Amino acid sequence: MPEGHSVHRIARQFDRNIVGRSVAASSPQGRFAEGASVIDGREAVEVRAVGKQMFLRFDPDVWLRVHLGMYGAWDFSGEVAVDATIAAANGRMGQTNQRGTVLGEPILDAAGENSLTSIGAPRRARVRMSEQTTGLEEQSEWPPPVVGAVRLRLLTETTCADLRGPTACQLQTPDEVVATIAKLGPDPLVDDVAEGEERFVATVRRKPTAIGLLLMDQAVVSGIGNVYRAEILFRARQNPHTPGRDVPEETVRAMWRDWVRLLAIGVETGQMMTMDDLDPEAYRRAMAHRDDRHWVYHRAGLPCRVCGTTVLVEEAAGRKLYWCPNCQA
Template sequence: MPEGHSVHRISRQFDRNIVGLAVHASSPQGRFAEGASMIDGRTATQVRAVGKQMFLEFDDDVWLRVHLGMYGAWDFAGEIVVDPTIASANGRMGQTNQRGTAVEGAVMDSAGENSLTSIGAPRRARVRVRMSEQTTGLNDEDLEWPPPVVGQVRLRLLTEITCADLRGPTACELQTPDEVAATIAKLGPDPLVDDIAEGEERFAAVVARKPTPIGQLLMDQSVVSGIGNVYRAEILFRAQQNPHTPGRDVPGEVVRGMWRDWVRLLSVGVETGQMMTMDDLSPDRYRKAMASRDDRHWVYHRAGLPCRVCGTTIVVEEMATRKLYWCPSCQT
């Protein structure tokens, strides 16, 4: 499932490539035909990301709400302007494993996590990448425009030069401003949306009164926004916290430390496009970790392997229908 950093990156791509422009909207799949007809021809006026949800506003207070869920993704094609605020210092511009579109100097992630053309579940797409006014990547003549529809596209948003295809979302609906406000009000604090200090107080107060295991609370979007299975496992390990401890029994300083860690990790994820959760790596190890998620995490997806710290075998179990990875020794 795309986690909070991916949705914020999607929002920034929309802000640079869609907002301010009139769009042609269609639903090739047919499941969002009525909604697409209502926004067809309208101008996108602003975009917001909160946790795992994105809200795109059009003329006359019409809002599109999208929740990617487990399998959803936005596939971008055409001319894409790279957001310099999410281009990392080592030259990675966001492109990964899509054939023919690698940006010079990029670190390649075989899992497609840091994909410019598809944010969410990795897909194949073709794109012209622009940084400022310089175009690089595929030759213009290699691109068919508009690009052919491939697979089950719930919603296509098309400008003169950019195409955004939405596939497999959990939610894709139009909302009024009041409905948007009500949806956001149900969500926990997001470090990139809410005041960080106020968000910490909200998070700490909720956790302090909950008997629910902290491993479940971190995944509860009404408690804190944006954390998914990967960040949950990694934040708990970095805090040396047993995931089964009831929230109200977790020391307050540990709870606050997890919030501050989420603030940092989310910013790193938005900047790099990858869920990097290991610190103080050498340049070679950092580059290796950026290229492979097997070298990027402390415990996630490492069931049966030795803990990187103590050597104890990492275990995996099911918690609230999701896989939980943790070290029974470090996280006592």
């Protein structure tokens, strides 16, 4: 499932390429034909990302709500103006990252997690960044042909955004948008960070639910998915089965602050980088390969990177939970 960093990156792409332009909207798949007809020809005037949901406002006050869910993704093609921060974090401007690692060349994930043109669930996209490319593949025709089941196509004179496989794609009134957002937990990139911390701590500390489930509850905190859940718990050395109300307050606060930091890194790099203090070569490997990027996620049966104990995996509310029974005892 695309996690919070991906949705914020998507919003940046929309802000750069769609907002301020009139949009031709269609539903090639047909499942959003009525909604597409309402926004067709209107100007996109504002975009917001909150947790795993994006809200795009069309003139004068019609909102498109998109929740990618498990399998959704946006594919961008045509002339795609890349956010400067995102481009730099992918090595295209040769900057030094916050850990002191110099990125002189693009470091691109073969699985496409940090793709600048296809953001969401991993997929083999028609147009995307990959290890073999340093830019967008040439378009043979415009508008580009529809490939696969496209729920919604938004087309400007120069840029195309195709939505595939979302859990939710609907139009909302301003009041409905406010009500939707009100049900979500704090998002470090939207809410005041200090106020968000207090909300998060207060909610967790009164819940009998296991902390491993609370971190995935979007009403408790916005944007955390399976990867960030496992990694935040490990970094806090917190047993995922402990009821929220029994987790020490200082640990709950530390997890919030860790989420603030990891989310910012995810937005900047396009990757869920959760390991710290890597030397330049290790950092480059981690950016290029998911297996070198995480402490416990997707490492079931392998030795813990810290203590050597076998990493466990179990089902938790229908999702896989990875953890070290020694470090997180």
